[in-house]
Amino acid sequence: MKTIGFIGAGNMGAAMMQGAKKVFGDGILFTDISRNRMEELQDQLGLPFVLSNQECVDQASYVVLAIKPQYYGEALEGIRPRKGQVFISIAPGISISKVKALLGGDVRVVRAMPNTPALLGEGMSAISFSEDPYQEEERDTVRRLFDSFGKTLTVPESQMDMVVPLSGSSPAYVYMLIEAMADAGVLTGMPRKDAYMLAAQSVVGAARMVLETGRHPGALKDDVCSPGGTTIEAVKVLEAKGFRSAIIEAMEACWKKAKSFQSQD
Numbered sequence: 001m002k003t004i005g006f007i008g009a010g011n012m013g014a015a016m017m018q019g020a021k022k023v024f025g026d027g028i029l030f031t032d033i034s035r036n037r038m039e040e041l042q043d044q045l046g047l048p049f050v051l052s053n054q055e056c057v058d059q060a061s062y063v064v065l066a067i068k069p070q071y072y073g074e075a076l077e078g079i080r081p082r083k084g085q086v087f088i089s090i091a092p093g094i095s096i097s098k099v100k101a102l103l104g105g106d107v108r109v110v111r112a113m114p115n116t117p118a119l120l121g122e123g124m125s126a127i128s129f130s131e132d133p134y135q136e137e138e139r140d141t142v143r144r145l146f147d148s149f150g151k152t153l154t155v156p157e158s159q160m161d162m163v164v165p166l167s168g169s170s171p172a173y174v175y176m177l178i179e180a181m182a183d184a185g186v187l188t189g190m191p192r193k194d195a196y197m198l199a200a201q202s203v204v205g206a207a208r209m210v211l212e213t214g215r216h217p218g219a220l221k222d223d224v225c226s227p228g229g230t231t232i233e234a235v236k237v238l239e240a241k242g243f244r245s246a247i248i249e250a251m252e253a254c255w256k257k258a259k260s261f262q263s264q265d
């Protein structure tokens with residue numbers, strides 16, 4: 001019997017397995033619909049795979065569902081879990097009660113939302129435990145899984161749809177910001193590689209300033225804006241172009257999409 005089984009070994013499942021391997025060693029196995037993908041990942045991570053979702057459920061104490069929300073019905077159809085087995089669902093919008101219903105009810109479900117910087121051990125995950133009884137050791141195993149590839153925050157399930165735009169999807173828009181900043185550098189003749197380094201390290205540094213100083217992001221922004229200087233010129237243009245409202249509206253769209261998966265069959 002293995003500790004953790006992954007159903008779905010795509011971008012997110014593989015990133016989680018890479019971190020989990022450091023903590024759970026060979027206590028991991030996985031499966032995927034694609035044989036090629038399984039062989040590729042077995043070579044890359046040195047972890048074993050099994051050929052069906054049922055085998056994965058049978059051979060693991062905890063099962064991570066790392067498949068797209070659209071495929072939950074198909075992937076879980078006919079699956080027979082053990083009574084009280086713990087499933088960890090990372091799909092946006094799919095509620096704990098929906099996963100329980102798909103699996104026949106008699107399981108415990110942890111709903112979670114990780115992100116791909118997990119690949120570097122810099123992930124940010126939110127988790128919600130179902131209201132079932134858990135032994136402290138079981139909660140600890142789930143937390144150790146998510147801590148193995150970054151930071152973990154426990155939130156009420158009602159907040160989980162909003163975690164999707166805040167941390168699940170947000171790396172994508174930060175990459176867009178970095179890409180756009182680098183494009184501007186290239187426009188003025190800067191080599192692209194140097195522009196990426198200047199932009200990306202500034203994003204890392206700014207994020208650490210927020211996390212480690214505890215100061216308000218607006219106050220940190222003010223410190224960068226010298227009176228009559230360069231930064232305030234950029235701030236003025238960003239305000240005129242609707243930078244803040246673009247981010248808020250984009251995240252609202254992302255949140256709505258996450259919520260829509262709940263009612264999808």
Ligand SMILES: NC(=O)C1=CN([C@@H]2O[C@H](COP(=O)(O)OP(=O)(O)OC[C@H]3O[C@@H](n4cnc5c(N)ncnc54)[C@H](OP(=O)(O)O)[C@@H]3O)[C@@H](O)[C@H]2O)C=CC1
Nearest residue numbers: 008009010011012013032033066067068069075091114168
């Ligand atoms: N990528 C991200 O940044 C994040 C993703 N998530 C969530 O994680 C889940 C996985 O996402 P991601 O890794 O990006 O998606 P991927 O498509 O990269 O990975 C899913 C994997 O599951 C396989 N698969 C499809 N159907 C089945 C099935 N019936 N049984 C077993 N395996 C199956 C897919 O194969 P095939 O490609 O052939 O269909 C694919 O290899 C999604 O719910 C996503 O929303 C959560 C947080 C962040």
Ligand SMILES: O=C(O)[C@@H]1CCC=N1
Nearest residue numbers: 091092164168169170
């Ligand atoms: O785009 C998606 O649907 C997934 C969920 C969060 C990040 N990627």
